[in-house]
Amino acid sequence: MISVTGDRLGTVELSGSSHAGGRVAYASYGPEDAPAVMVLGGISAHRFVCGDEDGTPGWWPGVVGPGTFLDPESYHVVGIDYIGGAGGSTVPVDGPGVPVVTTADQADAVRAVLDHLGIHKLHAFIGASYGGMVGLVLGARHPDRLARLLVFCAAHRSHPMATGLRGLQRRIVKLAAAAGRESEGLALARELAMTTYRTPEEFEKRFVSVPIWEEGSPHFAVEKYLRVQGEKFSRRFDGRAFAILSQSLDLHDVDPALIQVPTTVVSIDSDTLVPPWLIAEMVRRLPGTGRTIRVASNFGHDAFLKEKKAVGRVIRHVLAEEVPA
Amino acid sequence: MISVTGDRLGTVELSGSSHAGGRVAYASYGPEDAPAVMVLGGISAHRFVCGDEDGTPGWWPGVVGPGTFLDPESYHVVGIDYIGGAGGSTVPVDGPGVPVVTTADQADAVRAVLDHLGIHKLHAFIGASYGGMVGLVLGARHPDRLARLLVFCAAHRSHPMATGLRGLQRRIVKLAAAAGRESEGLALARELAMTTYRTPEEFEKRFVSVPIWEEGSPHFAVEKYLRVQGEKFSRRFDGRAFAILSQSLDLHDVDPALIQVPTTVVSIDSDTLVPPWLIAEMVRRLPGTGRTIRVASNFGHDAFLKEKKAVGRVIRHVLAEEVPA
Structure with a gap:
């Protein structure tokens, strides 16, 4: 277990940005004089990327953390809670409606944390899903603050099917909240999101189609799995944070x-949320410093969490490469 | 406009089946001495497959109906309303909970209509989506009642991702109904279903990703499209019918x-709801009389409605073939 106490855990006030007065919470691990690597994940990830004081492992177990591919023994690893999200970061209330928090706002929050920690230039920024989007914007807005960018399962924009499905998720939460059942709505929205993070192929291997009969009503194995995922999520997220980050995507x-x-983008062949063709479209338009690594997996978008070995090896390789200063 | 008055439109009482006392509504078109073809579609299709008395075209326009590939000038065309569905068919109330209506029950309802109309053997049964499932069960339960079976976008079972997504749809409707907002829930469920009937590729071509700002809130073209689809559906369906047929799938x-x-199954390469691999699994196990025709389309599951020419040509070809008596 690694210590994240005292100075290694804190919040930084945002200034000059569209959310001035908000605070961004961070956690930092490992030697401060080691190469610095910031690691951000999906909308439900958090700053405790290498684990917290209670011994709870980070959100990318087996990939980032003590004894894994990205080890805070050798790197100065930093995580943040997204502003507007469910963690320790805050954005000021600015009227009714869902506050608009963009990936550019998150990139500015990242810069504020780097300033606070005295990190002039990251050895690398590693972002997956929403964190990958933030990294791409960081590379466009503050390119002097990172030597290399490694992105998993993210592109320059969302595609309309992903947007359609997320709009539905937000409206499910809204309808449920209006009926005084926000947490049920959050659970349903997360269940729907889960179907976009995985693939029919994985579900086919995992769940039988045969119904289970209970008091004359049929139930299915896949339903039970989704319910568990939804309930887990609804216990640690709230409707406002979900609406903000979902809209931000x-x-x-x-x-x-x-x-x-210099940018490396990992695309998963079965990812329907951020399909390979969208990533290819982006990488073609990068100014001469981009490449794609395609990973084969049945896990779809969630492959960045599930294919630990493939993902960890890419991280190790990219961190060790020489890049132009 | 074709006449479906008098004897050509009616209901038949179900007997001996699990829904005895229920009634199945049918419509029949064209010469009664012509080869008989029954045509059933998705859960929102209806018996007026060649149009109704008000001049409203059928649910498969450009494919089935006067002047199309399957013309009631040359065939005796029959459609039904699904029992338990939103049309003129009924099932007796059998206690609380969602009545269990299976595709076998629908196949028995088909047989009851054939008996009533004096059709000993259909020249062909053509079914798409849910109608395709009913056709497959008909071919297993009452093989003597059809000379050939033509199925679009249906397989021998649902796969777990499709089941997971439909379970979510049913729970959205249930939650909304409990809040006194069933029709909103039905609309949301249909919107979700629409995302499974189409493909990311089609949406990418059709909708821009750029938000439209209204009073400080972003909206997206794809959302507006889905909303229209959902509202249309919620006006002509009710929660009970939706729950019954969704569960039946x-x-x-x-x-x-x-x-x-003799069975021909058309699979669409981009259909994620009934993927080609699931259809291939079924066709391999047919007892020597099956074949698959693969159609390339960007429209996914809905290709049976959208690729009129490709679909119509398959119908014309299959109807004209010689099959063993």
């Missing part, structure tokens, strides 16, 4: 031509 | 080895 839009950083 | 399960009828 749909608002994400960055011109690849502006990303002036 | 998930309960569908027929042993391909029992389908003793």
Whole structure:
């Protein structure tokens, strides 16, 4: 277990940005004079990327953390809670409706944390899913703050099917909240999201189609699995945070031509949420410093969490490469 | 406009089946001495397959109906309303909970209509989506009642991802109904279903990702499209019918080895709801009389409605073929 006490855990006030007065919470691990690596994940990830004081492992177990591919013994690893999200970061209330928090706002929050920690230039920024989007914007807005960018399962924009499905999730939560049942709505929305994080092929291997009869009503194995996922999520998320970050995913839009950083993008062949063709479209438009690594997996978008060995090896390889100064 | 008055439109009482006392509504078109073809579609299709007395076209326009590939000038065309569905058919109330109506029950309802109309053997049964499932069960339960079976976008069972997504749809409707907002829930459920009927590729071509800002809130073109689809559906369906037929799709399960009828199954390469691999699994197990025709389309499951020419040509070809008596 690694210590994240005292100075290694804190919040930084945002200034000058569209959410001035908000605070971004961070956690930092490992030697401060080691190469610094910031690691951000999906909308339900958090700053405790290498684990917390209670011994709970980080959100990317087997990939990032003590004894894994990205080890805080050798790197200065930093995580943040997304502003507007369910963690320790805050955004000021700015009227009715869902506050608009963009991936550019998150990139500015990242910069504020780097300033606070005295990290002039990251050895690498590693982002997966929403964190990958934030990394891409960081590479466009603050290219001097990172030597290399490694992105998993993210592109320059969301595609309309992903946006359609997330809009539905937000409306499910809204309808449930209006009926005084927000947490049920959150659970249903997460269940729907889970179907977009995985694939029919994985579900086919995992769940039988035969119904289980209970008091004359049929139930299915896949339903029980989804319910558990939804309930887990609804216990640690609230409707406001979900609405903000879900909307932020749909608002994400960055011109690849502006990303002036050596960039590696990992795409998963079965990812329907961020399909390989969308990543290919982006990488073609990167200004001469981009490449794609395609990983075969049955796990779809969630492959960045499930294919630990393949993902960890890419991280290890990219961190060890020489890049132009 | 074709006449479906008088004897050509009616209901038949079900007897001896698990829904005895229920009634199945049918419509029949064209010369009664012409080869008879029954045509059933998705859960929102209806018996007016060649149009109704008000001049409203059928649910398969450009494919089935006067002047199309399957023309009631040359065939005796029959459609039914699904029992338990939103049309003119009924099932007796049998206690609390969602009545269990299986594709076998629908196949028995088909047989009751054939008996009533004096059709000993259909020249062909053509079914798409849920109608395809019913056709497969008909071929297993009552093989003597059809000379050939043509199925679009249906397999011997549902796969777990489809079941997971439909379970979510049913729970959305249930939650909304409990809050006194059933029709909103039905609309949301249909919107979710629409995302499974189409493909990311089609949406990518059709909708821009750029948000439309209204009073400080972002909206997306794809959301507006889905909303229109959902509202349309919620005006002509009710929660009970939706729950019955949605559950029926998930309960569908027929042993391909029992389908003793020459069978042609059309699979769409981009159909994620009934993927080609599931159809291939079924066709391999048909007792020597099956074949698959693969159609390339960006429209996914809905290709049976959208690819009119490809679909119509398959119908025309299959109807004209010689089959063993």
